[in-house]
Structures are given as structure tokens and as C-alpha cells.
Amino acid sequence: MAMDRDQVLRDAAALLSRKSTATMDEVARAAGIGRATLHRHFAGRDALVRALEDLGIREFEVAFDNARLDEGTAVEALRRLVAEAEPNAQLLAFLVTENQLFEGDEVNEGWARLDARVGALFRRGQEEGDIRIDLSAAWLTEALYGLVGTCAWAVMDGRVAAKDFQYMIIELLLGGARRSVEK
Amino acid sequence: MAMDRDQVLRDAAALLSRKSTATMDEVARAAGIGRATLHRHFAGRDALVRALEDLGIREFEVAFDNARLDEGTAVEALRRLVAEAEPNAQLLAFLVTENQLFEGDEVNEGWARLDARVGALFRRGQEEGDIRIDLSAAWLTEALYGLVGTCAWAVMDGRVAAKDFQYMIIELLLGGARRSVEK
DNA sequence: CCCGAATGAGACGCCCATGTCTCATTCCTG
DNA sequence: CAGGAATGAGACATGGGCGTCTCATTCGGG
Numbered sequence: 001m002a003m004d005r006d007q008v009l010r011d012a013a014a015l016l017s018r019k020s021t022a023t024m025d026e027v028a029r030a031a032g033i034g035r036a037t038l039h040r041h042f043a044g045r046d047a048l049v050r051a052l053e054d055l056g057i058r059e060f061e062v063a064f065d066n067a068r069l070d071e072g073t074a075v076e077a078l079r080r081l082v083a084e085a086e087p088n089a090q091l092l093a094f095l096v097t098e099n100q101l102f103e104g105d106e107v108n109e110g111w112a113r114l115d116a117r118v119g120a121l122f123r124r125g126q127e128e129g130d131i132r133i134d135l136s137a138a139w140l141t142e143a144l145y146g147l148v149g150t151c152a153w154a155v156m157d158g159r160v161a162a163k164d165f166q167y168m169i170i171e172l173l174l175g176g177a178r179r180s181v182e183k
Numbered sequence: 184m185a186m187d188r189d190q191v192l193r194d195a196a197a198l199l200s201r202k203s204t205a206t207m208d209e210v211a212r213a214a215g216i217g218r219a220t221l222h223r224h225f226a227g228r229d230a231l232v233r234a235l236e237d238l239g240i241r242e243f244e245v246a247f248d249n250a251r252l253d254e255g256t257a258v259e260a261l262r263r264l265v266a267e268a269e270p271n272a273q274l275l276a277f278l279v280t281e282n283q284l285f286e287g288d289e290v291n292e293g294w295a296r297l298d299a300r301v302g303a304l305f306r307r308g309q310e311e312g313d314i315r316i317d318l319s320a321a322w323l324t325e326a327l328y329g330l331v332g333t334c335a336w337a338v339m340d341g342r343v344a345a346k347d348f349q350y351m352i353i354e355l356l357l358g359g360a361r362r363s364v365e366k
Numbered sequence: 367c368c369c370g371a372a373t374g375a376g377a378c379g380c381c382c383a384t385g386t387c388t389c390a391t392t393c394c395t396g
Numbered sequence: 397c398a399g400g401a402a403t404g405a406g407a408c409a410t411g412g413g414c415g416t417c418t419c420a421t422t423c424g425g426g
Contacts, residue, residue, distance in 0.1 A: 003403075023383065034404040039385065075361065097280045100203065100336070122360070132354075132362045139351050140360055142337045143330060150329030151322075159321045168322050171315075176359025177305070177323055178258065179315045186373075206413065217374040222415065 009055045017090040056095045057110035059088045074125030082166050093149035192238045200273040239278045240293035242271045257308030276332035
């Protein structure tokens with residue numbers, strides 16, 4: 001029928017990224033379907049959020065695959081990763097803040113997988129001597145998520161130009177704000 | 184009487200930082216007062232959040248003052264700023280995510296003042312030649328907030344040691360993750 | 367010591383989002 | 397073209413949090 005589960009999830013993500021308290025009715029309208037239909041496919045709001053979580057994890061698994069994190073230097077891989085993640089930055093921003101709600105109870109294992117891949121990437125960079133070892137891989141992982149989410153918000157609010165998304169994140173994350181004579 | 188408005192706000196902030204959906208009843212219990220008393224002092228949940236916003240802005244105004252943003256180099260001032268902001272990092276993390284809800288309607292002007300001060304600090308650093316000019320002051324401001332919030336979450340989740348708070352933020356923000364031969 | 371103000375506990379009623387259900391309609395399928 | 401499945405719109409009951417109120421109790425100033 002007209003109902004495309006993944007498209008509905010994407011529409012829901014687009015709305016909830018901006019207004020995390022949106023009603024099921026608002027989500028349904030945003031997706032162009034009836035509230036009843038929304039409930040037929042997602043047992044409830046909770047199930048919808050879980051589905052969004054699954055979608056996000058799937059998207060980022062793919063993004064990670066496309067970024068070929070194992071090829072080239074870790075720095076190069078990181079650049080590719082940010083580029084691949086950009087289309088789903090809003091979804092990430094939503095899920096990161098939403099996850100604060102899941103207080104320990106049954107956190108989706110997918111996040112651990114993603115964390116592990118990002119963490120491994122930073123560790124590889126550290127072993128190769130390209131990434132500082134005084135900043136833990138765990139923190140760099142969190143910081144990457146945080147910066148992506150922050151930049152996604154900044155773009156939505158018009159404080160950062162959309163075209164600068166990748167540059168702002170990568171340059172700050174890798175090079176920092178301080179101006180150095182020679183890197 | 185026993186009711187200390189500011190202390191109640193601090194208790195509320197401590198709880199809401201961890202569980203942003205906490206009930207008015209939970210907030211009251213966390214503050215050690217009755218729900219009725221809480222309502223007597225704050226017209227409603229919305230008023231409570233606004234009061235928290237005011238508290239946060241006041242705290243950061245003071246933190247900014249204490250950091251003496253105009254003294255020394257911008258980089259030094261930034262270090263002092265992060266140090267001064269640390270005690271209120273959780274509150275900032277809460278307010279930053281909560282502010283996403285205030286969709287344009289009557290945003291507290293205090294944020295603009297704070298933004299202006301941080302932005303001016305980064306611009307000063309750029310003019311002095313210590314801060315990169317290819318990263319806009321607006322983005323650096325957002326990134327600072329984002330990193331502080333992210334690190335606060337990471338500390339709460341135990342992914343970053345509390346004692347490393349300032350170091351992780353300042354070093355990443357200023358120096359970036361990339362290891363350079365000489366700065 | 368006394369009196370007034372503030373508090374805590376609880377009882378309501380209200381509102382809104384949720385989740386379920388029905389029924390007419392539309393759409394695909396065979 | 398006919399039948400069945402899926403959808404949309406709406407009605408309905410429910411729950412939970414919110415806001416208000418009352419009343420007994422406690423605290424503190426005079």
C-alpha cells in the first residue's frame with residue numbers, strides 16, 4: 001500500500017529531531033498517514049522510538065561500512081566517516097538526547113557495536129601516531145557524537161551553514177581551535 | 184522557613200539533568216519538600232524550567248565574570264572559563280537540550296548575552312592570531328557548549344573520569360585530536 | 367508563650383496524549 | 397471486475413501528570 005515503513009520512520013525522525021515531544025498524531029500527519037495506521041505498525045510511542053533507534057543504528061552501520069574505516073590512515077577514515085554520517089546527523093542528534101531517557105534498562109546493543117567501531121578507529125589512529133594518546137578513545141568517541149549532534153542543531157538553527165557541516169566538525173575535532181604555526 | 188528557593192532549584196537541576204522527564208512530584212521529593220510547596224513557589228512545570236534557565240544564566244554570568252574573559256590571552260581566558268563552568272556543567276547540559284523545545288517563542292535574552300560574550304572571546308582570539316579564523320566564532324561557541332554538555336554526560340555515565348573534565352574539553356577544543364609534531 | 371505564616375500530606379477534578387475500536391473508503395491483487 | 401486487505405477518520409475509554417484546594421502540623425518571630 002501507500003505505507004512505506006522506512007519512509008514513515010524517516011519522516012518521524014525529521015520531525016522528532018526538531019520537536020522531540022511531538023504527538024503521535026503530529027508524527028502521523030508529518031508522515032502523511034493516519035494515526036490509526038501509525039499505531040498498526042508501531043505498537044506505541046515507545047515502539048516507535050525503538051524503531052527509530054534501530055533505523056539509526058542500521059543507517060550508521062551502513063555509513064561506517066561505506067566509510068571503510070579500516071582503509072588508509074585513521075584520519076582519512078574519520079573524514080570519510082563524518083561525510084557518510086552527515087545525512088543522518090539529525091537522527092543522531094535526536095537519538096543521542098533521547099537515549100538519556102533509557103536509564104540503563106535494556107540499551108540497544110547496536111550502540112555498543114558502533115561505539116566499538118569508532119573507538120577502534122581512534123585507537124588505531126593513536127597506535128599509528130596520528131591521534132593524541134592523552135585524549136582517551138572513549139572521550140573522542142563521545143566528542144565525535146557530540147560535535148555531530150551540536151553541528152546538526154547549529155545548522156537547523158541557522159548558526160552554521162549547511163555546506164560547512166563536515167568542515168567544521170572535522171577541522172575542530174582533528175585540528176582544534178588553536179591556530180598553530182605548523183602542523 | 185526551611186524552603187530555600189535557590190537550593191530547591193539546584194536539587195531540581197541535579198535531578199532533571201539526569202532524568203529530564205522527572206515528575207513534579209519527583210522534583211519535590213528530590214528537593215526534600217512537598218509537591219504543594221513546590222507549586223506555591225513555581226506556578227507550574229514550565230515556570231520551574233524557566234526558573235532553572237534563569238538560575239543557569241545567572242550562574243554562568245558569574246562564571247564568566249570570575250573567568251575574567253578580558254584578561255590575558257583568549258586562550259588563557261578560555262581555560263579559566265571551562266574551569267569556572269565545570270560546577271554547572273550538568274545544568275548546562277540539561278538546559279541546552281531543554282532549549283530545543285522553546286521553538287523560537289520567547290527565548291530568554293540571557294542566552295544571547297552569554298553567546299555574545301563567548302563569541303567575543305573567540306573573536307578576540309582570532310584577532311590576536313591565537314584562534315583559527317576558518318572556524319567561525321559562532322560555531323566555536325556552539326562547539327564549546329556541546330563539548331561541555333557531552334563531557335558532563337560522559338562523566339555521569341562513567342565514560343570519562345570527573346577529574347579529566349577540564350583537560351578533555353580544553354585540549355580537544357583548543358588542540359584537536361590530531362597529534363602534531365610541534366604546536 | 368502565643369499567634370500567624372509556611373509547610374506537608376493528601377484528595378479532587380481536569381486535561382491531554384495514548385491506545386483501541388469501528389466503519390466507510392480506497393487500493394491492490396487475482 | 398470482484399474480493400480482500402489496508403487505510404483514514406473519528407469515537408471512545410483510560411491513564412497519568414498537573415494544578416488547586418483543604419486541613420492539620422510545624423516553625424519562627426514577637
